Amino acid sequence: MINDTEYIRQAEANRVEILSEALPYIQQFAGRTVVVKYGGAAMKDSSLKDKVIRDVVFLSCVGLRPILVHGGGPEINSWLGKLGIEAQFKNGLRVTDAATMDVVEMVLVGRVNKEIVELINQAGGMAVGLCGKDGNLITARPQGDEGIGFVGEVSNVNIKILETLSSNGYIPVVSSVAADETGQAYNINADTVAGEIAAALGAEKLILLTDTRGILSDYKDPSTLIPKVDIREARQLISDGIVSGGMIPKVNCCVRSLAQGVKASHIIDGRIPHALLLEVFTDVGIGTMILGSHQSK
Numbered sequence: 001m002i003n004d005t006e007y008i009r010q011a012e013a014n015r016v017e018i019l020s021e022a023l024p025y026i027q028q029f030a031g032r033t034v035v036v037k038y039g040g041a042a043m044k045d046s047s048l049k050d051k052v053i054r055d056v057v058f059l060s061c062v063g064l065r066p067i068l069v070h071g072g073g074p075e076i077n078s079w080l081g082k083l084g085i086e087a088q089f090k091n092g093l094r095v096t097d098a099a100t101m102d103v104v105e106m107v108l109v110g111r112v113n114k115e116i117v118e119l120i121n122q123a124g125g126m127a128v129g130l131c132g133k134d135g136n137l138i139t140a141r142p143q144g145d146e147g148i149g150f151v152g153e154v155s156n157v158n159i160k161i162l163e164t165l166s167s168n169g170y171i172p173v174v175s176s177v178a179a180d181e182t183g184q185a186y187n188i189n190a191d192t193v194a195g196e197i198a199a200a201l202g203a204e205k206l207i208l209l210t211d212t213r214g215i216l217s218d219y220k221d222p223s224t225l226i227p228k229v230d231i232r233e234a235r236q237l238i239s240d241g242i243v244s245g246g247m248i249p250k251v252n253c254c255v256r257s258l259a260q261g262v263k264a265s266h267i268i269d270g271r272i273p274h275a276l277l278l279e280v281f282t283d284v285g286i287g288t289m290i291l292g293s294h295q296s297k
Contacts, residue, residue: 022281029280030063032204033166036193037117038070040211044272049119052209055276056171057125064204064280065166065202067195069174071190072112075161079107092246096149096187108175116117116173127171133179133185135161138193140178140186147282150187152178157200195253199260206257207279208250209270214288215251219241227284230291232257251290258292265272265290 042048059066073094080087080103088095096104112127120127132138135160139196140152165172174197176190191208197207198206215237217224229237234251237243243251247267254265268275268287 014103018282021283022277024113025060025281029204031065032046033065033067033198033201034059034193034205034207034274035067035069035201035203036199037191037208038068038270039073039182039190040209040270042209042275043070043072044074047269048271048273051273052270052276053116053119053123053125054276057120057123058277059280060125060169060171067162067172067174067197067201067203068116068118069176069177069190069194070112072108072202076104076107076244081102090148091145093143093145093148093151093189094187095147095181096151098150101150101185101187105185106175108177113173113175120171120173125171126169127173128165129173129175130161131175132193137161137174138178138188138196140180140188141276142180142186142293150184150186152180152188154178154188154196157196159197159200162197162201189249191250191253195257195262195265196267198262199257202261203257204263205280206254206262206265207276208254208265208267210250210267211268211269211271212247212267213286214267215247219244219247226288228289228291231258234290254290258290279284 040050042052052161056066077087083103085099099167109131117127117129130137132140135158138154138243139156143151143153162172166217176188176193177185178188179185195206213222213225215226217226234255238248238251250267256263266279266287266289268279272286
């Protein structure tokens, strides 16, 4: 039977071993930009939320340059309900009329963004909250589908404000609201915003926190995780129907960012505590890594 002293020694030895394993990755990625799309269960569960925030601060403390991009669908739905506005969706997109757009902007920019900023600051980081309007960070354009209102796409990314903040040790927290050239606000998919920001910055990594383990060869069986694919293989998985439904836009987002110069993209399970650190700083990783070509982690 292990006594308390031996257990403590064993736990400390494990911790030191983990830190030692992380060292090569810390050295490799120091000074590099990592764009994280934060959403799903990791935003709703307070325990998971705390761990994601600590992971982001850890990335910053060991010399990486994290940028956090977030959505906030459940909270938007909650506030629409409080205000008596019916939430409507068409082809998976939120129908965003003028009244809904006001609520989206209020919730994402005024509430969710500032909560994340405060949590990062409390955890010892230095966060600055932004939306696409700030510093002309993102110029939007209409998504184009009929009857969906002010749903947008990214027309342009101006990275100057992000580079200024990151190079001075700040953690930018970006909500997925932006305006077009006339000042009209648009609601943009947060995965898309994260991918376009990662591409514009030439980021080392784009990491999407999701509610699935990654790309599965059988979506009903979590043990069929595909740990690594390249762009060609990812596109083939979509063609073959292995990647389907809500995973298609996520994989396409990763592929698009890789095609524009991002080194690697990751789809990981945000329901796993410290998923970010496990993916970035361990030999095995936990999700699916998509690479621009056959290259190592």
